[in-house]
Amino acid sequence: MAGLTTKVQEVFDEPGCDKNQGKSEKERKKGCTKQLQPGAAAGGCAFDGAKIALQPITDVAHLVHGPIACEGNSWDNRGAKSSGSRLYRTGFTTDINETDVVYGGEKRLFKAIKEILDKYDPPAVFVYQTCVTALIGDDIDALCKAASEKFGKPIIPVNAPGFVGSKNLGNKLAGEALLDHVIGTEEPEYTTPYDINIIGEYNLAGELWQVKPLLDELGVRILSCISGDARYHEVASSHRAKAAMMVCSKAMINIARKMDERYDIPFFEGSFYGISDMSDSLRQIAQLLVQKGAGPDLLERTENLIAREEARAWEMMAPYRERLAGKRVLLITGGVKSWSVVAALQEVGIEIVGTSVKKSTKEDKERIKELMGEDAHMFDDMTPREMYAMLKDARADIMLSGGRSQFIALKAKMPWLDINQERHHAYAGYDGMVALVREIDKALYNPVWEQARKPAPWEAAWQS
C-alpha cells in the first residue's frame, strides 16, 4: 500500500486546495484521515466517493473488488442519468469469500475481469479497491496493468479503499485514477475551438441536460463531462479541450489543475446553481474560449443568451417571489454546495436561517459569510436533535438536505426537500432554478401540513 499512501499524501498536498494549504506541515502529514469520532460519525468512505465520481461514466463496467458489503448494499442507488449505455447501472463485484481473504483475492479479480469482458464487452473496466482487499494486500495496480496487457483493453485501477478517508478524498483519488490511466490515452475524432470540459458534474437527475442545450446554442461543445453522462472515449480524449469549468467544489480540483498543467487547459471554478452563478459560468466559459482563440463574437452571443434566459427565468419565478419572500430555510448539505445554493435561494427572497459548513473549505465559509452577513448561522456539526428542535420550534420553515436527514424534518411535521444525490428533480441552470423554487413552494404550501399538525380531536379536547 506504499503507492497508495504516497498518492493520498500527494492529493493532500494539492496546491489548488486551500483547505490544505492552510494547514501546518504536521497537520498535512496526518492527511485526510482526520480522526473521525467513533460513535458520532456519519459520512461515506473514500470508496463511496470514488464511485460517486466515476460511476457516471456510462459505458464502462464498474467492478468492485471486495466483500459483498461495498457493492451489494449500495449499487444502483445514485441518480446519475445516461443518454446512452446503461452498463454503469449494472452492479459488478468480486463478492470475495473466506478463502479469498486467506489466500488473496487477486485470482478471483482477474477472472472477474475476464468474465465481464466476455459477457459485456465494455470499452474499459474500472476496478475499485475496498478495505478488506487492501488490508490483505491485493495489488490492484499491478493486477490491472497485467490484465490490460493480457486482454488488450484498458483496465483502470481506482485505488481508494474506504478506510483511507472520507468521500471527498475518494473523489480526488478517483480523479487521480483518471489522470494516471485514462485522460490523454485516446484522441478525439475532431476538435473545434469551442471544446470544453466540465469537471465535477455528475448529471444527477439529468442536470447536465438543463445546461447542455444552452451550450449547444452557443456552439460550445462539451468534449467531455467528467463524469456525468460520459463515455469512456470522451474522458480518454478530454485532454484536447480548449478550456474547462470545474463545478463548484474542490472535489476534483486535482483534475482541473493537472490538466491545466499538462495540457494547457485553463479552467475556472463555477456553478450551475442559481441564476447569477449560471450566467457567470456561461460568461467565463465564453471568455476562456475566446482567450484560447475562439471567435470573439461568442462573447456577445453569450450575453444575448444570458439576457434572454435570465428574463425568461425571472418571469417564470415571479409568481413565487411573493409566496416565498421571508420564508426561512435550514440548509444542511455537504458544504461544497452550500454557498452556491445559498446564493440561489436568496435570489427569490428566501432567508437562510442556518447552514452546515462541516465539509466546507475556508473559502466556502468566506463566501457564505459574504452572502449571509457576518452573523451567518454556520453550523459545524449540528446534531439531528438540534435540527429537530429548530424545526419543531418553527425557527425554520423548511429544511433542505440529503435523504438521510429527511425524517428529522418530517417527524417535526415540517417540509423538507431533497438536494443531494438521490434527488429526483434537476436544479441546474435557469430551468433548474425555477424548478427548485417551484419544489420549495410545493413543499411549503402543501395542504398536508395543516392536517398533519392538528392533534386528534380527542387530544385537542384534553388540551383545551
Added chain:
Amino acid sequence: MAVVSVLRKACAVNPLKMSQPIGGALAFMGLDNCMPVLHGSQGCTAFGLVLFVRHFREAIPLQTTAMNEVTTIMGGIDNIEQAILNIVKRAKPAIIGICSTGLTETKGDDVDGYLKLIRKKHPELDTLPIVYVSTPDYKDAFQDGWANAVTRIVQQLVEPAPKKIQNQVNILAGSHLSPGDIDEIREIVEDFGLSPIVLPDLSGSLDGHVPEDFSPTTLGGTKVDAVRSMGQSVVTLVLGEHMLSAAVEIGIKAEVPYTVFDRLLGLEANDRFIAFLSEVSGKPVPLKYRRQRSQLVDAMLDGHFFFGGKKIAIGAEPDLLWAISSLLAEMGCEIAVAVTTTLSPMLEKIPAKEVLVGDLEDMEMRAKGCDLLITHSHGRQMAERLAIPFLRMGLPIFDRLGAGHKLGVGYRGTRDLIFEIGNLFLANAHEAGPDTWAPLQEGGSGNGAQAAAH
C-alpha cells in the same frame, strides 16, 4: 425437492445478496432505545443507513467505530471504547449492539476480549448491556447476520426462570417479516388471550409512527427487560427457520420449548399456526379467523384460474423464498427460477427443480418467458429489459411506498397477496388476436407460439 447449486463464477453481477453486518444491525433496531454500531470503517455504516432509510422511509439509528487504516492495523479497542462512550453521552441508549465487519474480522479484532477490558475500565457501564455479534461481510448473507444477532441477544440477556407465566409466549421474528407482518402476528396471538414478547420487534421501531420528540436511538421495539423475561414464557414460536438457533438458545438457558413455523403464508401454514395457538391458549378459534380463513379459501378459488400454469422467477433470501414459492406452488404456479443468497436447510424443500445461490444476473438469464418476476427493488432493471411483470418483495424496496407495511402473513395477508399477484396476471393477460392460433412462425408473439416455445 430442489437441487441446490452454488454457482462458480468469479464476478457477481447485480447482487441479490446484502451483507451480514447490516442484517445484524437491523435486528438490533428491533430493540427499544438501542443504538446499533458497525465495528468497521465509516462507509459501511453510511451504506447501511442509506439503504434502510430508503426502504423504511424512517430515520435510522446506526453508528460506526470509524476505523481507519492505522487503527485497523493497531486493533480497534480504542475506537470501540470511544464509540461506546460517545454514544452513551449523546444518545443514552438502553442497549448497544455491535456488529463486526469484514475489515475488523480480517484483522482479527477480539471484540469480546476488548469489551471485557473496557468494562473493567468503565464501571459506569455496568448496567448497560452491550451485545456483540461477529458478522464478517465475506461470509453468508443478510439473513444470517440477523439470525446471529438475535442468537447473541438471547444468549446474553435471557435469564433462567423456573416459574413460567401461563399466557406468555415468545415470538422470534425472522428478517423476512415486515413491521406490518409483526403487527398482524401480534394481533392474532393476542386474540387468543396470549401475551407475546416479539424479538426483534420492528413494528415498534420502524413502523412509521410520528413521535412527539426526537430520538437518536430506536423508539419502540422489544424492551431489554422483556428480552430478559423471555425465559418465563411457556413456548417460543419460531417464525422462519433461521430463527431456530436463537430458540434453541432460549431453550438451553431457560427450558422453554419451541415450535417452528417456517412460513405464515398460505392456507395450511396458517391453519397450523392458528390450531397451535388455540391449543396453547386453550381457547377456541375466534370467529374473526374462521371468517378470514373462509375468505382466503374463496380468494384461492377465485384466483386459481389465473395462477394455474404460470411460470414464476423468484430471487429472495431463503426463508422469504420458501414462503412465497410455497404459496405460489400451492396456487398452481410453476417455480421456474429460484435464486437465493445463502445456504439454508429450507432450500432443498423449495418447490422448484433447482435453487441457485446466485445473483440477479443468474435470475435474469433464466427468467426469459416467465410470467412474473419477484425480487427486491434491484430487479427493476431486469424487469424492464425482459418486459415481464414485476412484484417487489424483500429488502430493499426503495422505489415504492409502504414497504414497511407490506403484509405477507396470516389468512388476511395471504388473501391480499393472492389478489395483488392475481391482478398482475390479469393486467398482463394476453388477449387473443387473429394470429394467435396461426401456425408457428419465427419470432411469433401469439399466445400459441409462446406456449410452444416454452
